[in-house]
Amino acid sequence: MTIRVMLVDDQELLRTGFRMVLQSQGDIEIAAEAGDGARALEVLRSTQVDVILMDVRMPRLDGVQATRQICLDEAGVPRPDAPRVLILTTFDLDEYAFAALKAGASGFLLKDVPPTELVAAIRSVHGGEAVVAPTTTRRMIDRFAEVLPTPSRTPGSTVLGPLTEREREVFLLVAQGLSNGEIAARLTLSEATVKTHVGRILAKLGLRDRVQAVVLAYENGLLRAGSAD
Template identity: 45%
Template structure:
C-alpha cells in the first residue's frame, strides 16, 4: 500500500490538557497534520465531516455525546476516516462495543508518544492496530467463560483455515502487527496481508479482535 504524504488527524477528548498533549506529540511528527479537535462527540462529527481527516483519535467517555455514539454516526454518514479509540481501559468496558461501531484501533492514554505516532501511521495506511496488552484484556472481557457450544462453533470455523492461516490467526490473537507477523513467520508483508484477508473471510469477521476471540474460544487443538 502506498504511503501517505501526510496524515490528516482530528483529536477528540473532553480534557483540554489531553488534547494539547496529543497535539504536541503528533503535531511534532513531520508527516502528521493535526487539522482539528473537539471536546465531545457532537462537535467531533461536525469537525470530521468538515475537515475529512484520515484518522481520528476518539475518547470514549465525553459529555453530550460519547465516543461510541460519535463513531457510529460518523460511519452512518459514510466517513472514510479511520477511528482509533482512546481509553483508560480500567473503566471503559464499552471498548468491545466500539469494535462493532467501526473502530479500527485502540490506544491506552498512557501509551508512549512514539507508539502513538506509529499507531496513527499504521491506521492511516489501512492496518488496524491493537497493542498486545489491550488485545489480551479485550479477550479476557469477552471470553471469561467459554461453553462447549462456543468452543465447537469456534473450532468449526478455525478448521476452515490452512496450517499457515492458523499460524497467522494465532499471531493476530497475540496482538502482532502484519509487519511483526511477517518477521516471525519469515514471510513477505504482502503475503501476510493476503493470509490475514483470507482468515477474515473464512472466519467471517471484520477485525483482529474477533479473530483473537475465535482462537481463544477454540483453544488448543485436540491431542496437542
C-alpha cells in the same frame, strides 16, 4: 503524504497536549477538534480526516457510539473509506475500549502514551495496521468475555465459509495473536505468503484489520476466553 488527524476529547487540556506533540511532526496535520462524539460527527460532514483520536467517556455522544457511526454502516458493515479510529483510554482494560474495538476502532492508546508511541501509532493506523497487538486484544476479550453474546453459529460453520482451508488455518492463528513470522514458521510458509493470505482473509470477511479478526473469532465461538496460544 500528510496525515490529517482529528482530536476528540472533552478535556481541552488533553487535546492541547496532543496537538503540541503532533504539530511538531512534518507529516501530521491537526485537521479538526471536537469536545464530544456528536460534535465530531458534525465536523466530519465537512472535513476530510484520516485518523481520529477518540476519547470514550464524553457528554452527549460517547466515543463508542461515535466510532460505530463513523466506522460501520447501518447494516453493521465496515465503511471502506471511513477514517481510522484510535480509542483513548485511562485504563488498558477498559470495557468501553473493548466495545469500541467491536464498533470498528483500529486499536486503543492509553492517555499517558509517550509522544513517540503516539506518533508511531497514528502512522501505523494510517498505513492500514492495527495498533493493538492481537495478544493485548485477547486479554481484553478474556477480561470482558461475559459481555459477549452466546455464539449463534456452530464454530466455523458459516462465518469462515468464504475462506479456503489454508486461509482458515491462517485466520485461526491470527486470532490467537500470532505474528506473520510466527504463522509462517508454524505452517512452513514464507512471510510474504502469510501476508497475502491475511490480506485476502480480511477482504473476504469484510474486516478492517487483525483486531477485528480476533473479535470475530471470539464472538463466533472459534476461540474461547482463556484459550491457549
